[in-house]
Amino acid sequence: MSDIMTAKDLNLWYDQTQALKNVNITIPEKSITAFIGPSGCGKSTFLKTLNRMNDLIPTVKITGEVCYNGQNIYDSSVDVNELRREIGMVFQKPNPFPMSIYDNIAYGPRTHGIKSKVKLDEIVEQSLRDAAIWDEVKDRLKKNALGMSGGQQQRLCIARALAVKPKILLMDEPTSALDPISTSRIEELAIELKKNYTIVIVTHNMQQAVRISDNTAFFLLGELIEYGETEKLFSQPIDKRTEDYITGRFG
Amino acid sequence: MLNRRRKAYIGIMKAAMYISTGLTAALVIFLVAYVFIKGIPNITWELLSTKPSYISGRIGILPDVVNTLYIVLATLVFVIPLGVGAAIYLTEYAKNKKLVGVIEYAAETLSGIPSIIYGLVGMLFFCQFLGFKTSLLAGSLTLVIMNLPTVMRTTQESLKTVPQSYRDGAFGLGAGKWRVIRTVVLPGCVDGVITGCILSIGRILGESAALLFTAGFAHALNGVLEGLTSPGASLTVALYVYAKEEGEFGVAFAIAAILMILTLLINFSATLVSRYFAKKREL
Numbered sequence: 106m107s108d109i110m111t112a113k114d115l116n117l118w119y120d121q122t123q124a125l126k127n128v129n130i131t132i133p134e135k136s137i138t139a140f141i142g143p144s145g146c147g148k149s150t151f152l153k154t155l156n157r158m159n160d161l162i163p164t165v166k167i168t169g170e171v172c173y174n175g176q177n178i179y180d181s182s183v184d185v186n187e188l189r190r191e192i193g194m195v196f197q198k199p200n201p202f203p204m205s206i207y208d209n210i211a212y213g214p215r216t217h218g219i220k221s222k223v224k225l226d227e228i229v230e231q232s233l234r235d236a237a238i239w240d241e242v243k244d245r246l247k248k249n250a251l252g253m254s255g256g257q258q259q260r261l262c263i264a265r266a267l268a269v270k271p272k273i274l275l276m277d278e279p280t281s282a283l284d285p286i287s288t289s290r291i292e293e294l295a296i297e298l299k300k301n302y303t304i305v306i307v308t309h310n311m312q313q314a315v316r317i318s319d320n321t322a323f324f325l326l327g328e329l330i331e332y333g334e335t336e337k338l339f340s341q342p343i344d345k346r347t348e349d350y351i352t353g354r355f356g
Numbered sequence: 357m358l359n360r361r362r363k364a365y366i367g368i369m370k371a372a373m374y375i376s377t378g379l380t381a382a383l384v385i386f387l388v389a390y391v392f393i394k395g396i397p398n399i400t401w402e403l404l405s406t407k408p409s410y411i412s413g414r415i416g417i418l419p420d421v422v423n424t425l426y427i428v429l430a431t432l433v434f435v436i437p438l439g440v441g442a443a444i445y446l447t448e449y450a451k452n453k454k455l456v457g458v459i460e461y462a463a464e465t466l467s468g469i470p471s472i473i474y475g476l477v478g479m480l481f482f483c484q485f486l487g488f489k490t491s492l493l494a495g496s497l498t499l500v501i502m503n504l505p506t507v508m509r510t511t512q513e514s515l516k517t518v519p520q521s522y523r524d525g526a527f528g529l530g531a532g533k534w535r536v537i538r539t540v541v542l543p544g545c546v547d548g549v550i551t552g553c554i555l556s557i558g559r560i561l562g563e564s565a566a567l568l569f570t571a572g573f574a575h576a577l578n579g580v581l582e583g584l585t586s587p588g589a590s591l592t593v594a595l596y597v598y599a600k601e602e603g604e605f606g607v608a609f610a611i612a613a614i615l616m617i618l619t620l621l622i623n624f625s626a627t628l629v630s631r632y633f634a635k636k637r638e639l
Contacts, residue, residue: 161527163451190530200521202540212539213529262525269529 109134109273109303110155115169117150117159124150126327128169132320137295137304139318139335141311143355146324148307149197152275155305156192157185173273190217193266197278199258201250201265206242209250209261213269228268236264237294256287263294267302274298276306280313292317311351315339323347388616395613398606407577415598415607419577423492423588427571428560430496430584431503436553438500439507446508447515448537460512463505474502475569483570490587495571499563503556510555514548515541547633554626558619564592573597591615 110132117125125147132138140148150159157178159165170177178188190213201209210229219225229246233239238260242253250261259279266274276295280288295304295317308314314321315335322332323344331338331347342348349355406416450456478498479490488494518541526536542549572587575594589597591611599608 156528158524158528161524186530186532188530189528194524194528196521196524196528198521200519200525202522202525203544212526212531216526216529216531216535265525265529 107134108132109174110305111170111172112151112154113170113172115151115154115171116167117147117154118166119162120164124327125154128329130322130329130332132303132305134303135299135301136319137299137306137317139314139321140305140307140324141309141314141321141350142324142330143350144309147327148322148324149277151324152277152305152307155273155275156189156194158189158194160185190269191271192273192275193269193271195259195262195266195274195276195279198282199255199262201253201258201261203249203251205247206250206253206261207246209265210268213265217269232264232268233261235267235298236260237290237297238264254287256283256290259283259287259291260294263291263298267298271302273303273305276304278307278309281309288313311339323350325350391609391612391616394605395609395611398610399613403607403610408575415604417591417594417607417611419575420589420591420594420611422577422583423571424561424590424592426492426583426588427496427499427567427590428557430493431499431560432553432557434497434500435503435507435556439504440511440549442504443508443511443515444537444542447512448533448541460509463509467505467509470565471502471563472565472569474498475566477501478566479569488585490570490572491585492571492588493584495567495590496584498566498570499560502563502566503559506559507552507556510552511549514545514552517548518544547630550633551626551630554622554629558622561615561618561622562592564590564596567593568596 108131112128112130115125115128116123128147128151140152142148153159154167154171155173155178159167167179171179173188173192176183202212204212207229210232211225214225214228219228230239230243233242238257241257242261250258253261259282263274263279280291283291292313295306298304299319306314306318318335320333321335321338323330323338323342323346325346331342331344333343338347339351342351402414403416404421405418406414407419408415408417446456446459475498478494478501482488482494482497483490486494488497522540522544523536526540531539567590571590571593573589573593574587575589576586578586578588591614595608595611595615598604598611
């Protein structure tokens with residue numbers, strides 16, 4: 106498996122507060138990488154540096170490099186919109202737009218210039234099928250997306266992200282607002298999706314990391330403490346702090 | 357002992373509350389009823405559909421109705437794009453939050469200035485300096501300046517009600533800033549923007565002091581094109597003229613009743629519009 110993303114000596118500040126310290130990591134293609142760690146450890150912040158969602162916060166300052174397919178995404182020549190098309194994002198709280206299910210899915214493709222009705226219909230169906238929600242919504246595509254349950258909304262958001270055919274899917278605690286049944290559906294979906302996509306997921310839930318991820322990175326106070334195969338990291342952690350965290354001694 | 361004192365205290369406070377509520381309601385009802393009783397019998401088709409003639413002594417308010425319509429439309433044509441545009445820039449684009457704060461504060465202060473001051477400035481600037489003379493155009497432009505802060509502030513507040521998560525979702529799909537604003541942010545708050553605009557129509561309708569200086573008192577019916585550059589009295593100004601200078605209180609009350617009905621209709625349509633969009637968004 107080749108590496109699709111690499112961070113080199115990445116530092117990030119919110120105003121004066123340093124939120125990420127010298128993060129170095131490589132993320133392999135078509136796998137699930139989980140970021141774990143206590144609240145405020147920088148795992149979500151780091152996730153957002155991977156598709157430059159941090160650009161939206163004016164006080165953020167970043168040094169170091171994040172490379173996607175060998176290209177530094179913070180380079181001034183990079184088209185941020187195109188970058189975010191290739192590196193999609195699913196947020197903590199389901200955030201469908203207040204429009205119909207169909208329009209939600211079609212939003213991304215339309216943004217990138219697809220106008221043909223036939224083509225859009227095809228993308229909408231395929232994306233909803235890929236997100237394993239087609240059967241539930243195929244009869245109500247014109248209904249408002251806000252009328253769906255939380256779990257359905259989150260799968261809709263995954264479908265919406267898939268509709269622009271990204272290479273990587275960043276998931277920021279995608280199940281923390283959901284019930285156990287919806288959670289397990291999203292987890293199954295993630296495992297299904299890694300055949301075609303690279304998935305990076307931030308999670309508060311260590312069992313979740315164990316269940317679905319191939320690699321796990323443990324963050325603490327803005328530092329990447331330990332990174333490796335999930336099974337190994339949870340069974341034989343190298344760092345004392347990792348061991349303390351995964352055995353529930355703090356966090 | 358204490359219990360009785362407390363009971364008496366509660367009783368007195370309750371009575372005071374009822375009295376003040378009753379007084380407020382009674383005042384409003386009295387005002388509306390008085391104006392309607394005095395005004396509605398004087399609203400005739402002839403009054404609404406003719407222009408006044410000093411020769412026959414006929415009084416008609418058609419020119420004033422037309423002038424009011426002109427002023428409302430001309431003001432809106434300028435104030436909506438300017439106000440909404442400024443609000444979008446300040447809320448979505450401007451980076452210097454301190455400067456935005458200062459501008460917002462200034463806008464709020466501006467909207468509290470007595471309208472006669474706008475009239476004075478409008479007269480000096482539009483009528484004399486820019487040479488528009490006393491005209492509906494000068495009046496409208498004065499009202500543009502007067503309503504700009506309110507339209508801008510209400511639009512800003514509506515923009516702020518759109519959840520950040522919608523914006524994040526759209527940005528995360530690779531949408532550019534303008535596309536996010538056009539397709540997600542504005543549709544998400546269009547009811548607030550429209551309501552703000554409709555309420556500013558109400559303020560334009562009701563404005564008189566600023567127009568006394570800038571739009572004048574003429575009662576002539578003008579052609580469609582020269583209408584804007586001619587002087588003319590709006591309904592409110594006509595009300596003042598008929599009551600204060602010609603002693604025609606019947607006509608004045610008729611105009612007052614018409615203005616009240618219009619205000620009522622405007623507020624009603626503002627409610628309808630915001631309900632319509634809120635409903636559309638939900639399901």
